[in-house]
Amino acid sequence: xxxxxxxxxxxxxxxxxxxxxxxxxxxxxxxxxxxxxxxxxxxxxxxxxxxxxxxxxxxxxxxxxxxxxxxxxxxxxxxxxxxxxxxxxxxxxxxxxxxxxxxxxxxxxxxxxxxxxxxxxxxxxxxxxxxxxxxxxxxxxxxxxxxxxxxxxxxxxxxxxxxxxxxxxxxxxxxxxxxxxxxxxxxxxxxxxxxxxxxxxxxxxxxxxxxxxxxxxxxxxxxxxxxxxxxxxxxxxxxxxxxxxxxxxxxxxxxxxxxxxxxxxxxxxxxxxxxxxxxxxxxxxxxxxxxxxxxxxxxxxxxxxxxxxxxxxxxxxxxxxxxxxxxxxxxxxxxxxxxxxxxxxxxxxxxxxxxxxxxxxxxxxxxxxxxxxxxxxxxxxxxxxxxxxxxxxxxxxxxxxxxxxxxxxxxxxxxxxxxxxxxxxxxxxxxxxxxxxxxxxxxxxxxxxxxxxxxxxxxxxxxx
Numbered sequence: 001x002x003x004x005x006x007x008x009x010x011x012x013x014x015x016x017x018x019x020x021x022x023x024x025x026x027x028x029x030x031x032x033x034x035x036x037x038x039x040x041x042x043x044x045x046x047x048x049x050x051x052x053x054x055x056x057x058x059x060x061x062x063x064x065x066x067x068x069x070x071x072x073x074x075x076x077x078x079x080x081x082x083x084x085x086x087x088x089x090x091x092x093x094x095x096x097x098x099x100x101x102x103x104x105x106x107x108x109x110x111x112x113x114x115x116x117x118x119x120x121x122x123x124x125x126x127x128x129x130x131x132x133x134x135x136x137x138x139x140x141x142x143x144x145x146x147x148x149x150x151x152x153x154x155x156x157x158x159x160x161x162x163x164x165x166x167x168x169x170x171x172x173x174x175x176x177x178x179x180x181x182x183x184x185x186x187x188x189x190x191x192x193x194x195x196x197x198x199x200x201x202x203x204x205x206x207x208x209x210x211x212x213x214x215x216x217x218x219x220x221x222x223x224x225x226x227x228x229x230x231x232x233x234x235x236x237x238x239x240x241x242x243x244x245x246x247x248x249x250x251x252x253x254x255x256x257x258x259x260x261x262x263x264x265x266x267x268x269x270x271x272x273x274x275x276x277x278x279x280x281x282x283x284x285x286x287x288x289x290x291x292x293x294x295x296x297x298x299x300x301x302x303x304x305x306x307x308x309x310x311x312x313x314x315x316x317x318x319x320x321x322x323x324x325x326x327x328x329x330x331x332x333x334x335x336x337x338x339x340x341x342x343x344x345x346x347x348x349x350x351x352x353x354x355x356x357x358x359x360x361x362x363x364x365x366x367x368x369x370x371x372x373x374x375x376x377x378x379x380x381x382x383x384x385x386x387x388x389x390x391x392x393x394x395x396x397x398x399x400x401x402x403x404x405x406x407x408x409x410x411x412x413x414x415x416x417x418x419x420x421x422x423x424x425x426x427x428x429x430x431x432x433x434x435x436x437x438x439x440x441x442x443x444x445x446x447x448x449x450x451x452x453x454x455x456x457x458x459x460x461x462x463x464x
Contacts, residue, residue, distance in 0.1 A: 162213020182226020
């Protein structure tokens with residue numbers, strides 16, 4: 001067997017008892033976090049466009065659309081929900097794999113699980129599989145895929161995890177699942193040009209990945225064939241999407257080592273590459289009493305990808321994507337704009353990203369390559385921040401990104417994050433219902449109990 005069929009064999013044969021308890025708990029916590037991200041994203045106009053498109057194109061179906069009354073066919077619900085889940089820069093990530101597993105795997109699995117009436121036990125199994133496949137595909141092609149070729153990981157990697165997870169829910173055998181992966185590979189797409197110019201399209205990449213994975217399975221079930229060498233083939237994914245690859249990362253230790261355990265959860269509403277600099281700056285604020293008025297210059301020492309991915313948009317963003325991918329602007333917000341949480345970015349958007357206090361700090365930020373940070377990358381997101389004070393002298397801190405394995409968030413902190421977002425959108429009571437239902441999946445609870453509180457008429461229960 002080649003890589004594709006070996007991966008399909010693992011997926012087809014995986015049983016609930018094969019998944020360690022720590023993996024199940026990790027996946028459930030990330031599922032809750034992703035649902036918070038979907039709720040946050042559902043409030044934003046660019047994600048509403050995709051939701052309205054899905055509602056217009058799909059007939060009624062069994063699958064919940066977050067922040068909508070109608071339920072749709074699984075493909076379309078997954079398109080809307082995944083776009084929302086990736087649509088406000090608060091979804092999870094895996095540093096070494098440079099991937100965003102939750103925003104593709106969770107919407108795809110829940111959409112199909114609702115159609116099938118899947119138990120929590122089987123849903124958690126599929127989620128674990130989807131997360132692991134996405135992470136392992138990323139480990140095989142990153143950082144070359146994004147740095148050398150400019151492809152965006154969310155769809156390019158995510159579509160394979162969505163196909164594996166949904167294929168598992170539908171009980172596909174090895175060969176049919178291999179074909180589904182082959183079809184899914186034709187949906188692998190998305191570039192990172194948005195990181196150079198801004199624009200909303202990167203939000204859509206999660207929706208394309210989730211939708212493409214479901215579609216690949218649906219077609220394979222009906223006998224449509226995809227190449228069962230899509231990963232390793234001469235014209236397959238690995239050679240097409242990266243200059244440097246590690247094919248063995250896809251299958252080595254499958255079932256014995258779960259790489260998803262190193263996935264990270266974000267505390268801040270911006271690109272994960274900016275989190276370590278924010279943490280270092282926050283340490284200077286807390287420990288040195290640093291204020292915006294005392295800043296002459298901020299020098300951020302970062303890895304080589306950060307210089308390209310979050311260092312090109314400059315201190316004066318024109319839209320939300322640019323704001324969330326601007327190192328300068330996000331650090332300006334951390335020091336002078338009320339922080340980097342949900343409310344802070346909403347307030348920045350209302351001001352047209354033109355707050356003068358934030359801009360004055362942002363324009364004093366410059367990036368440089370830091371050898372220690374670059375050596376740690378991509379396994380760890382590390383940054384060094386040096387500040388030259390107007391009052392004289394330099395102060396410096398380095399930090400790992402909060403929420404990553406180097407500086408993990410507690411389960412309590414993740415749940416508090418979810419409630420702070422969800423209560424604002426659907427109210428305290430429904431937020432508690434979602435939290436309880438997600439954790440009940442571990443005991444076989446119904447998936448429909450997770451999604452039902454997420455459904456509501458536009459404007460209902462929203463604190464705008």
